Amino acid sequence: MMLPLMLDLASLKVAYADGLTPLALVEEIIARRKASSDPAIFITPTPDDDLRAAAIALMQRASEPNSLPLWGVPFAAKDNIDVAGLPTTAGCPAYAYEPKEDATVIARLKAAGAIVIGKTNLDQFATGLNGTRSPYGASRSVFDPAYVSGGSSSGSAVAVASGLASFALGTDTAGSGRVPAAFNNLVGIKPTPGLVPNTGVVPACRSVDVVTVFAATVGDGLSIRKVMDGYDAADPFSRKAEPVALPASGLRIGVLDDAEREFHGNKDVEVLYDAAIERAKSLGATIVPFDYAPFRQAAELLYNGPWVAERLAAVKDFIATNAEDFDPTVRTIIEGARTYNAVDAFEGRYKLEALRQITLATWETVDVLMLPTSPTTYTVEEMLADPIARNGHFGRYTNFANLFGYAAIAVPAGFDGKGHLPAGITLFGPAFSDDALAPFADAMHRTLAAGMGKDKTAAIPGASRVQALDDGFVPIVVVGAHLTGMPLNHELTGPGGKLVKTCRTAPDYRLYVLPDTTPPKPGLIREPGFAGKGLEVEVWKVTPAAFGRFVQNIPAPLGIGKVTLDDGSQVSGFLCEGHAITGAREITELGGWRAYMKEKTANA
Template identity: 80%
Template sequence: MIPAILDLASLKALYAGGLSPLDLVEEVIARRKASDDPAIFITQTPDDDLRAAANALVANAPQPNSLPLWGIPFAVKDNIDVAGLPTTAACPAFAYSPDRDATVVARLKAAGALVIGKTNLDQFATGLNGTRSPYGAPRSVFNKDYVSGGSSSGSAVTVASGLASFSLGTDTAGSGRVPAAFNNLVGIKPTPGLVPNVGVVPACRSVDVVTVFAATVGDGVAIRKIMDGLDTADPYSRKAVPAALPASSLRIGVLDGAEREFFGNAAVEALYDAAIERAKSLGATIVPFDYAPFRQAAELLYNGPWVAERLAAVKDFIATNADDFDPTVRKIIEGAGAYDAVDAFEGQYKLGHLRQKALAEWEKLDILMLPTSPTTYTVDAMLADPIVKNSHFGRYTNFANLFGYAAIAVPGGFGTDGLPSGVTLFGPSFSDDALAPFADAMHRAAASGMGKDKAVSLPEASKVAEPDDGLVTIMVVGAHLTGMPLNHELTGPGGKLVKTCRTAGEYRLYVLPNTTPPKPGLIREPGFEGKGLEVEVWKVTPQAFGRFVQNIPAPLGIGKVMLDDGSQVSGFLCEPYAVKGAQEVTELGGWRAYIASRKG
């Protein structure tokens, strides 16, 4: 059965089991016809052309999954060229017919992916809300009264509604991230220059980035890697020099004090606080930082000379076709006339000073974690105040490309209003791959599903592996927990806390008699349906692990323990004979709770 959300792992498994790309294409065609949002696409790949593409793929590469994206359907924002389909940038008078694919599209097609259509956007990629298009306003898949986010509006909705496995957007000010948050998706925003922009209608050419909307971080990173690579036809294309991040104990910068602005949206603020707690549980160190220089840089993108770069992209067209522009887009672009060359240089100088202040904050941080958007609005509210409310969406996004950062937006759960929110993780230039494992862990910990399917579990096959840091993972359940008497045996040799989590439900916990300090016995009982027990996962050097294991007294030992996310880790287990007649404390949920109950 084809799942509601077309993630890569599920489709590859179905293809391995006998599903054909033509079968999937027929499903996509049926879903397009059944869609209740008429504003998603500007141009759909005709049904017969889509069938022909699937048949051609099988003829040229008959073995299932023989190409990285064999038979994977994707959609393309309509400011990115696809040969055979018009490019409009959501302005009919601007439309042209490209004779070749954009570099990124060509690379994805060569990997076996199938284009299902061109998606709607805020005209000329100017906006973060999705209402600035003559083709209509795509809506949030969770509430049709609300905006989908922009400018890559239709691209996000195609993935969130199950029409495509992934889609391409562009991101100048946050357009590859805000729609992800509003539709419970992952948004991959590469470091500027990592993915080439050849064949993309520019918004601000010097800071534009092609992005990926996907169901999981693993999917998005795999797709981005196919698009990566120097293209000398793009003056801003760069050869990547990957940047590393600590494998554990990340120092994560979060908002504090007056810089926490949610424009009255308590639901989003609560979800941000919940994300901070999840980051702590994953072993991160939370560090409040001064967002002011980042915010001031963000304000330059629309309230500074960079708006003149938007005029540079369309100056000849707007000179003859001003009446064909969306009124709000026209107002923004024509506002560029207030800036001259002196302003442009002064803006660069100001950005440079702000960059230095931001670098000072980075001295105490490894990554930033910010709300992807501090709030959301209905379509009617956005249309009533289109510039001010749009600016609210960009409060925590606009700085990223000006400073050259990598970013990954991940779902952050659903508020009391039933709407999704998300957080974005930012890292230094070319930390794109290094950001991915923690971003994936945050998405999985949020347990918010994928797209419109809030209940589905993320496939284990799409999990992003931690980089090999040469350390050994060990799970502790009792006296070695943080703050407990034997924790020094982990911290002394430099052990690092990875995360706090729970075991699977089939484990019981007992108090071992006659142990000093008191120790628990963890026993696996197949068929027992408990709620899991709180444990910690640490990393230590192989030498420390060896000494640690050697000193473990009987009846304890090290074995494989199943965690509640389905993964397995080496950890403390007890021989069953030792707990006969011992006090069981499973119902308390963990050793820490048991110790607290004794003190009470």
């Protein structure tokens, strides 16, 4: 049976239903591994006979095709994640040990029917974003071996992009689960820190490390992550998920303002980022430029602040006796932690929390951030010539994510002007918005039509489509004191309300100033046949409970009814009883309540 290059879950499921067996698939994987032109993908491949034995054991345990969520799905694991029977090296031969148990994530994936095909290469001790810091060699971009693969999860990304695995696990502290995805035309799923357990994972920065998924599609990555996640008391940083909803439509997406754009001279990536913004608009998103400076300043703390000391904490005993076994650049970075003390650690934490407070203003105006995954890429030769500075370029738009506890999904953004090298964009959402991010990320990937991994022409299967989630929020139109910046807006923002859009009513509405109201309030009246220009309003979304409280507290003569907007849609909103406007001043000609309040202030 002829298999496609990319072994996405939907295609593999169809193949199994048509008669393919896990044993036959394993033989195909063995053949593909032997034919691979990149010798630095794996540190320890699963031996051929062990792969065959795993396939046979699966068929004995669950003989019915597709009877388990990941029945017969081949995957690779970054070599800082324990797999029983295979050594864990973390990219350092002298550090190697034989784990007696699988990491929690590996055990869960095996229980779901997945088959481990090997341990993949990485920047040593997961310290780097480029993939060249390994004594086992540098994995290369699947599109041009002169270029870096991205790291630290280098081999994992290349294994998936070259068709050796359906998915692979990486880890992400600074962007290691996202940058290699961008450089190899893949999806990178970076969960909220604590959602997926780290038990059995060699730490880099234990407090912010995350196990990630490289996959061909967002739907694949989501399905795999759901198998792995769930609270694990053995991991001190494991957290019980509290899912966060996002608007099912009309996302407000934050994008870089002009002042914070930096692509290190790579015009191709900048063009692809602008094209992604236009794609987001075409999908119904509202684009909101925001100030990236506080996020960038937080990102700088990860490598230029006391968090480097956490890397030393992870290997302090080993480096004390085996310093010469470290990659020179990795050693320089980790030993640089000795310049920090406990006071620096606390002061770094204070600075991070101060920056977090500043970023809250951005989250009042956006639902999601969309940034370039990496502003540029480099050849292996260029990277080795300036390994710290150029590696730092890769992390400009990634390093902040885990410090702030965000969820993120990286998706392809297309290829440069020559159709040569790919780039990517990443969507960031609040903690535990992981599932809510997925539908829009999937839609962005599908509208691109840039294939999957090395296969630029592959069509993303319809079966892997991620359906939009019902966010459970109730839309409401506000016209006066509840508008953004007005005295009663807190009644919307307090219970977690989200601004969907600013728009206008249909033309046949009139607006009046209601007398003797505190704070001042308008009365909105519909007059069929009136030929106005429409009035400025805002559409918000609130939880059903908040909507109920909101309606209960509305004072007469105001009430809730259907307001027709300029696009013809009808949304529940504030309307006024007709008798209340007798003798009231009409302000329809001003175009809205905000204009009236501006006039009132000017005349005060």
